[in-house]
Structures are given as C-alpha cells and as structure tokens.
Amino acid sequence: MIRLVVNGQARQADVEPEMPLLWVLRDELDVKGPKYGCGIAQCGSCTVLLDGAPVRSCSVPVSAVAGKKITTIEGLAQNGVMHPVQKAWIDHEVPQCGYCQGGQMLAAVSLLQNKPKPTDADIDAVMTNICRCGTYARIRTAIHAAAAAAPAKRV
Amino acid sequence: MNDISTISRREFLKDSTLAGAGLVLGFHVPGAGAQTGKPGISGVEVNAWVVVRPDNTIIIRYARSEMGQGSLTSAPMLVAEELDCDWKQVSVEYASTNEHIRRNRIWGGMAAVGSQTIRLSQDYLRKGGAAARQMLLAAAAKRWAVAESSCSVAGGVITHVPSGRTLTFGDVAIDASKLQPPKDVKLKDPKDWKLAGTSVKRLDIPDTVMGRQRYGVDVQLPGMLHAAVAQCPVFGGTVKSFDAAAVQSRRGIRKVFTIDSGKVMVVVADNWWRAKEALKALPIQWDVGANGNVSSESIRGFLKAGLDVPTVPVARKAGDADQALTGAAKVLEAEYYTPYLCHAPMEPMGCTARIADGRVDVWCSTQTGEGTLATAAAAAGVPLDQVEVYKMQNGGGFGRRGGSQDFTRIGVLIAREFPGVPVKSLWSREEDTQHDFYRPAALYRMKAGLDAAGKPVAFKARVAAPSIFATLLRLPLKDGIDNSAMEGFAEFPYAIPNVLNDYAQRDTHVPVGFWRTVGWSQNPFARECFIDEMALAAGKDPFQFRRELLAHEKRPLGILEAVAKAAGWGTPLPPGVFRGISVTEPYAAFTAAVIEVSVSDKGEVKIHRIVQGIDCGYVVNPDNIVAQIQGSVVYALTAIGRGEITIKDGRVEQSNFNDYPMMRIADMPKVEVVIAPTGGFWGGVGEPAQAPIAPALCNAIFAATGKRIRSLPLSHHGLTLVKA
Numbered sequence: 001m002i003r004l005v006v007n008g009q010a011r012q013a014d015v016e017p018e019m020p021l022l023w024v025l026r027d028e029l030d031v032k033g034p035k036y037g038c039g040i041a042q043c044g045s046c047t048v049l050l051d052g053a054p055v056r057s058c059s060v061p062v063s064a065v066a067g068k069k070i071t072t073i074e075g076l077a078q079n080g081v082m083h084p085v086q087k088a089w090i091d092h093e094v095p096q097c098g099y100c101q102g103g104q105m106l107a108a109v110s111l112l113q114n115k116p117k118p119t120d121a122d123i124d125a126v127m128t129n130i131c132r133c134g135t136y137a138r139i140r141t142a143i144h145a146a147a148a149a150a151p152a153k154r155v
Numbered sequence: 156m157n158d159i160s161t162i163s164r165r166e167f168l169k170d171s172t173l174a175g176a177g178l179v180l181g182f183h184v185p186g187a188g189a190q191t192g193k194p195g196i197s198g199v200e201v202n203a204w205v206v207v208r209p210d211n212t213i214i215i216r217y218a219r220s221e222m223g224q225g226s227l228t229s230a231p232m233l234v235a236e237e238l239d240c241d242w243k244q245v246s247v248e249y250a251s252t253n254e255h256i257r258r259n260r261i262w263g264g265m266a267a268v269g270s271q272t273i274r275l276s277q278d279y280l281r282k283g284g285a286a287a288r289q290m291l292l293a294a295a296a297k298r299w300a301v302a303e304s305s306c307s308v309a310g311g312v313i314t315h316v317p318s319g320r321t322l323t324f325g326d327v328a329i330d331a332s333k334l335q336p337p338k339d340v341k342l343k344d345p346k347d348w349k350l351a352g353t354s355v356k357r358l359d360i361p362d363t364v365m366g367r368q369r370y371g372v373d374v375q376l377p378g379m380l381h382a383a384v385a386q387c388p389v390f391g392g393t394v395k396s397f398d399a400a401a402v403q404s405r406r407g408i409r410k411v412f413t414i415d416s417g418k419v420m421v422v423v424a425d426n427w428w429r430a431k432e433a434l435k436a437l438p439i440q441w442d443v444g445a446n447g448n449v450s451s452e453s454i455r456g457f458l459k460a461g462l463d464v465p466t467v468p469v470a471r472k473a474g475d476a477d478q479a480l481t482g483a484a485k486v487l488e489a490e491y492y493t494p495y496l497c498h499a500p501m502e503p504m505g506c507t508a509r510i511a512d513g514r515v516d517v518w519c520s521t522q523t524g525e526g527t528l529a530t531a532a533a534a535a536g537v538p539l540d541q542v543e544v545y546k547m548q549n550g551g552g553f554g555r556r557g558g559s560q561d562f563t564r565i566g567v568l569i570a571r572e573f574p575g576v577p578v579k580s581l582w583s584r585e586e587d588t589q590h591d592f593y594r595p596a597a598l599y600r601m602k603a604g605l606d607a608a609g610k611p612v613a614f615k616a617r618v619a620a621p622s623i624f625a626t627l628l629r630l631p632l633k634d635g636i637d638n639s640a641m642e643g644f645a646e647f648p649y650a651i652p653n654v655l656n657d658y659a660q661r662d663t664h665v666p667v668g669f670w671r672t673v674g675w676s677q678n679p680f681a682r683e684c685f686i687d688e689m690a691l692a693a694g695k696d697p698f699q700f701r702r703e704l705l706a707h708e709k710r711p712l713g714i715l716e717a718v719a720k721a722a723g724w725g726t727p728l729p730p731g732v733f734r735g736i737s738v739t740e741p742y743a744a745f746t747a748a749v750i751e752v753s754v755s756d757k758g759e760v761k762i763h764r765i766v767q768g769i770d771c772g773y774v775v776n777p778d779n780i781v782a783q784i785q786g787s788v789v790y791a792l793t794a795i796g797r798g799e800i801t802i803k804d805g806r807v808e809q810s811n812f813n814d815y816p817m818m819r820i821a822d823m824p825k826v827e828v829v830i831a832p833t834g835g836f837w838g839g840v841g842e843p844a845q846a847p848i849a850p851a852l853c854n855a856i857f858a859a860t861g862k863r864i865r866s867l868p869l870s871h872h873g874l875t876l877v878k879a
C-alpha cells in the first residue's frame with residue numbers, strides 16, 4: 001500500500017511500485033485533471049506539482065512520491081478561491097480544447113513561485129508544455145497578468 | 156452542461172461517491188462553465204432548441220461538438236439573440252444524439268467539421284430562437300387576453316406595453332409549449348444584434364480552468380475495465396499469432412484477444428497502464444499483408460507518375476491553356492510537394508462503450524455524434540435507435556475525430572466481449588501517431604504563361620494526391636474529382652483567361668483523412684508560391700500582381716488589401732527583414748497573411764511578424780475568432796517547420812512527440828489579427844486562417860534569400876523556424 005497526499009487529502013493505493021503516478025491518480029484515485037498525452041514526459045499534459053515543483057507524472061513511478069505533497073489542477077483553488085493563475089486564464093480566455101491546460105497552469109504556478117515577475121525569456125525557458133490548439137500567445141499574456149496580480153499562497 | 160444524459164449523470168455521481176469516498180476530489184458533473192444551470196430542475200421544452208425552467212433559467216441545446224473551436228458558445232448565442240433572453244439566464248447542454256435519430260434529425264447537422272457549425276446552422280438556430288420567442292410572447296398575450304402586437308420581449312421578460320404588466324419566460328413556458336410553432340418568423344437584421352457580434356466568454360472555459368472539464372479519456376463508470384490496443388504496424392495487416400500466456404497471469408489482466416478479424420490486438424485490464432504494459436510485453440506475430448515494401452520514396456514515385464498521366468479529370472477549365480502556353484512570351488513550370496501529416500490531438504483516440512440488453516451506450520470525444528452513433532450501431536449489430544452517444548469535450552479534434560470513427564468501432568467491438576460491462580479503450584500516443592488518417596501527401600505540377608507585358612495568359616495545375624472521399628468515406632467521386640484535393644484550384648479566383656486544373660487520383664495503402672483545413676492546408680502553398688514565381692517573372696510586386704488579377708473578386712481583394720495595409724506592405728523594413736504575402740478563399744471565408752522574416756547564414760528563419768486577416772462575413776464572437784486565428788498559425792507553423800510523416804517498410808516511422816515535434820511557447824511568433832468582416836454572408840472560422848501561412852512564409856523566405864521553397868517541411872532545406 002502506497003500512501004500519498006493528493007490536494008491535501010491522505011490517499012492510498014495498492015499498486016505496483018513502478019506504476020507511474022499519472023495512472024495511480026487517474027485510474028486508481030479518480031483524479032482526472034492530470035491527462036495522458038504522450039507517456040514519455042514530452043508534452044506535459046500530465047504535469048502535477050510535487051512539493052510545489054512541476055513533474056511529468058507519466059514518467060514518475062509512484063514509489064518515488066510516497067508521502068510527498070501532490071497538487072493537481074483540481075487542488076489549485078483554495079477554499080473555492082481561484083489561484084491568480086486560474087483567474088488570469090479565465091480573464092484572457094486562454095484554453096481552447098483545454099486538455100493541456102491543467103498542466104500549463106501548474107507549470108505557470110511553479111514559474112511564478114520561483115520568479116514572481118517573469119520575463120518573456122523566463123516563460124520560454126520553463127513553459128515547455130505542448131498545446132496543440134496553439135494558445136501560446138494567451139498563455140504568455142495570462143502569466144504576465146497573474147504576475148501583476150496579488151501573489152498567491154505557495155502551493 | 157456536457158452531454159451527460161440523466162441516466163449517465165446519475166451513474167457518474169454514484170461512481171464518484173464510491174471512488175471519492177467523501178473526499179473533495181469527488182466527481183463534478185461536467186457543465187458548460189459557470190452558467191451551468193441548477194441540476195435537478197426539469198424544464199419545459201418550448202421547441203427543440205429552447206428549454207425554459209420554472210425558475211426562469213433557460214437551457215439552449217447545442218447539437219454539434221466542442222473541441223476548443225468555441226461553437227458550444229457561439230451557436231447558442233445566435234439562438235439567444237433571437238430569443239431576446241438575458242445571456243446570464245442561459246446554460247447550454249448537448250442535444251441527445253439518440254433523440255436526434257428518433258425525432259427525425261430535428262437538430263440538423265451534428266458534425267463539427269469543415270468550419271461549418273455557424274455557417275451551416277445559423278439559419279435554423281436563429282429561427283429556433285425567434286420561434287420560441289414568438290410562442291412565449293403569444294402565451295403571455297393570451298393569458299392577459301391582449302393583442303400580441305401590444306407586447307414586447309427583452310431580457311427574458313414579456314411586457315404588455317400599454318399596462319406595463321410583465322411575465323417571465325418561466326411564467327409562461329408551459330403555456331407556450333402547447334402552442335403551434337409559428338409558420339414563419341422574422342429574423343433580426345444583424346446590425347440590430349445585441350449579443351451576437353460581441354466577445355462573449357466561452358462557457359466551457361471555467362470548468363477547464365478548475366479541472367472539472369471531462370474529456371472522453373476521463374469517463375469513469377462503475378465496474379469499468381480498460382483496454383489497450385495495437386493494430387498492425389503496416390496498414391491493413393493482421394495478427395498472425397500471439398502468446399497470451401506470456402502476459403495473462405499479470406496483475407489485473409482480464410482478457411487478451413483480437414477483434415475485427417484479427418486486425419486489432421487487445422488487452423483488457425482493471426487499469427490502463429497494466430493493459431498497456433502487458434500489450435507491450437505480448438509476443439505478437441503480424442501478417443503485414445501486401446504493403447510491407449511501401450516507402451515514402453515509392454509513394455513519391457507513384458505520385459510523380461500521376462503528374463505524367465496524359466488525361467485526368469478536370470476540376471477547372473477556361474479557354475485553352477495548352478494553346479495559350481505555346482503562344483506565351485514566357486513560360487514557367489514548377490513542381491511542389493507537401494508531405495503526409497498526423498493530426499496529433501493532445502487527447503489520443505479512445506472510446507468507452509457498454510453493451511447491455513441490446514442497447515449500446517458510448518461515451519467519447521467525437522466531432523460527429525451521428526457518425527459515432529451509426530458506427531456503434533453497426534459494430535454492435537443493433538438498430539440505430541438503440542444507441543446513445545454521450546459527446547465529451549474533445550481534447551482536440553482537427554478532423555481526426557470526424558469521418559473515420561475507427562476509434563468508435565474498435566471501442567464497441569471490444570465492449571462486445573464484456574456484455575454489461577463498460578470498457579474504456581485508449582490508444583497510446585504511439586498507436587495514435589501510427590494509425591491516423593493522415594493529411595494526404597500531394598505532388599503538384601504547375602505551368603504558367605505570360606505575355607510580353609508580363610500579363611498571365613495561361614495557368615495549369617495538376618494535383619496528384621490520394622482521395623479522402625473515395626478511400627475514407629467510400630463515396631463515388633463526381634466527375635472523378637475529389638473536391639478536397641482540388642481546394643484552391645477548382646475555385647481558382649485569379650483572372651487568367653486560360654486555365655486547366657486537373658486531378659490525378661493516387662490512392663495508396665496509407666489511410667488519409669481530413670486534417671484541419673484539408674486541401675486548403677496544402678494547396679495554397681503550391682498555388683500562392685507559384686503566383687509569386689509568376690509575379691517575379693512578370694517583374695511585378697507580389698501584392699500588386701495579385702491585386703490586378705483579383706480586381707473582379709471583391710472579397711479576396713478586400714482581405715488582401717486590408718492585410719497589406721495593416722502590415723504596411725511596401726513600407727521600409729529593418730535591414731535583412733523581408734515580407735511575403737498570400738491570399739486564400741477557404742470554407743466560405745477569405746484569409747490573407749503578410750509575414751516578415753530574416754534568414755541567418757545558419758538557416759534560422761526568424762519570424763518577426765505575422766499579420767493575418769479574415770473576412771468571414773458576419774462575426775458572432777470576435778475574441779473567439781482571434782483565438783482561432785492564433786491557434787491556426789501555430790498549427791500551420793508546426794507543420795511547415797518540421798511536420799512530416801514518413802513511410803518505411805509499409806509503416807509510419809514517427810511514433811510520438813520526440814520524433815513528430817510540436818511547436819512550443821518559445822517558438823511562438825507575434826501574430827496580429829485583422830478581422831475585416833464585410834457582412835452579407837456566413838463564412839467559416841476554425842480552419843481558414845491556416846491556409847495562407849505556408850505560402851506567405853515561403854514567399855518571405857524567397858524575398859530574403861532568393862531560395863524558392865517548393866517542398867515542405869522547411870527542415871529538408873536546412874531551415875529552422877525561430878522566434879524573433
């Protein structure tokens with residue numbers, strides 16, 4: 001039995017230690033925010049925050065995250081209050097199909113935690129998630145808008 | 156709300172209670188954003204499009220699909236505009252596909268393809284809203300025993316003007332639903348629109364942002380099993396043998412089997428990762444069939460031979476092009492090539508199906524609910540009216556989830572092996588990449604003749620390409636022409652007196668399908684670059700050259716001029732920066748682009764600026780149009796830079812995003828959008844913007860380097876796209 005902390009809740013899963021975190025979340029714990037896109041850490045649709053840092057959960061064995069704090073897109077809002085990144089995403093109508101956007105937002109949250117006022121170059125350096133709909137221009141705008149808003153509590 | 160029927164909605168909730176076990180992670184019923192109506196309040200159907208609840212909230216039904224193109228919002232906007240309700244009252248739900256069949260296709264087209272949702276349903280959407288308004292007004296007038304002409308409607312409230320008395324839609328909905336629908340309704344003049352034409356926030360975005368959006372891949376049902384699938388790497392091949400014993404005893408594995416006469420190998424387990432890992436470890440012997448030697452080179456040769464066939468079906472003919480060429484002062488000839496491309500939506504193919512008691516339920520990301528329903532019925536062997544399709548938010552579509560429905564067929568055939576049990580099939584990215592219905596490869600040969608003054612007197616284009624209509628849809632080709640293959644050549648807009656554009660159908664074993672912008676995604680590269688070649692030969696500026704040839708074509712000329720003006724065509728540029736231009740006419744819309752580049756000695760093509768314009772006639776949701784254009788540019792540049800599916804030993808060589816690379820944010824150039832609507836017609840939006848990008852870019856590269864790019868992707872020419 002592997003114990004996890006998912007969005008502040010203690011969870012457990014009886015799975016093989018090598019099962020990727022993504023599939024433990026999706027198929028065992030019914031946490032569907034992290035998405036399967038490539039399975040090889042290329043696209044970032046499966047991004048979750050592990051103790052606040054973004055990881056591609058398709059390529060992280062669950063045994064490596066036992067006891068660690070996992071945040072998925074479902075857990076980003078606190079007590080019903082949207083994270084500034086979520087608010088900016090809505091204000092700027094960022095998503096199209098939206099499949100990659102949970103991962104994009106979590107990557108943006110991490111960026112802003114490390115660099116509260118990121119430059120375009122900072123954004124280019126860490127926002128490596130793929131969006132097939134091509135929402136990149138709006139992602140950039142929304143990150144700058146979130147940076148201009150009041151800082152959020154660390155996730 | 157997303158298209159979860161009452162029954163399935165209950166199941167979703169029940170299941171989430173089990174899985175979530177009192178945690179905050181419990182399933183949220185997918186809704187169309189913040190405006191999701193209160194659940195559990197049944198409403199009154201005034202007509203097929205409009206349901207009014209006693210609390211005066213309104214459900215507007217949406218019949219097609221949502222894949223990010225925004226029509227789930229903009230189509231209901233047209234209903235609401237004529238209904239004269241307050242948009243804040245409105246929530247949106249999908250029309251039931253099953254009910255659609257049983258009610259004689261009452262919701263019209265259900266497919267989100269061909270940039271057609273608005274342009275082909277606007278008339279009945281607006282009439283649906285107007286008819287419901289008329290019935291609600293009539294019901295109020297009847298209750299007051301006053302003349303209908305003395306009543307008005309605004310914001311979902313009916314007012315008896317002389318007395319000032321009011322009734323809400325909710326007050327009179329039941330009465331209204333019993334009235335005969337009006338035979339004729341008068342629609343508003345678009346200049347009087349209040350809601351349509353404004354930038355309305357998309358209804359599905361809040362759910363997406365909060366992690367509540369539900370895609371096909373997210374379906375969760377009680378007792379559900381998971382399937383991983385593998386088709387023969389060589390298209391058309393079958394499973395010769397497999398050794399189930401090698402994986403059968405692994406944890407969670409339920410069944411190892413083939414479906415569809417051995418065409419698909421399947422492993423079903425209690426968790427998708429277990430199924431996929433077992434499939435990977437499963438020894439499979441394939442019978443690759445007759446196509447194990449086909450390669451990109453052999454296909455290219457086959458296309459090339461199509462260029463040399465003396466006579467093929469003609470899509471466009473004017474005058475006598477061959478004769479005009481013999482008399483021309485100058486003759487140009489060039490061949491262009493565009494490769495196979497994969498759709499690669501972020502959500503891979505999949506389908507959840509349950510077959511019980513002669514009834515089939517399918518949950519899936521699909522661009523055509525009706526197509527999914529028909530495919531499921533055929534695969535399960537049940538009548539159409541015994542199938543329901545729950546359309547989930549599509550994690551990208553781009554044409555992959557439309558006509559083919561192979562993912563539905565496979566999903567339902569798997570579910571047949573587990574009566575009463577829902578089975579979710581999901582394709583790996585590798586399976587998705589290697590078993591697509593690809594954008595066809597196409598080879599073009601064009602010839603043009605100019606007179607002594609540089610005026611074009613003849614134009615010929617031969618397109619050698621597979622036919623999507625003949626092979627995927629299995630439709631007979633009218634006069635031998637696949638319309639999608641000849642887009643941009645059949646509707647040739649340039650005033651050239653002698654034209655001969657014809658089509659050599661060259662079908663191969665590689666499946667082809669509708670890839671966003673279809674023929675318009677590739678043909679303009681050939682046409683508009685060759686027009687630039689003609690301008691050069693004529694010694695004319697590419698913009699002025701086009702202007703002269705389009706003088707009689709108001710709308711292409713209009714968007715060309717609007718974009719040229721916005722881009723400052725003809726004004727000085729910084730040293731080393733050059734422009735390219737193009738214009739196209741896709742899906743009843745008109746698009747043009749000007750792109751500025753500089754090219755380094757190392758072949759880095761730096762994109763300084765993209766000005767992209769569209770005239771789509773009437774504009775429903777302007778900000779969404781901007782979003783579609785921004786996205787189209789990314790889709791186009793991804794393909795132009797490095798996009799290519801190649802064939803070796805009969806199979807696709809690429810497999811995932813490591814070898815079929817995607818543009819990322821660091822590559823994203825600046826895009827300026829020009830929306831220049833001229834009104835008076837309804838044009839498409841989701842696809843047209845991609846059409847002029849490749850030629851405008853390659854024309855700019857020519858201006859910068861003198862190097863004429865006649866095949867894609869650019870990586871074959873030692874060129875790399877980089878952001879300025």
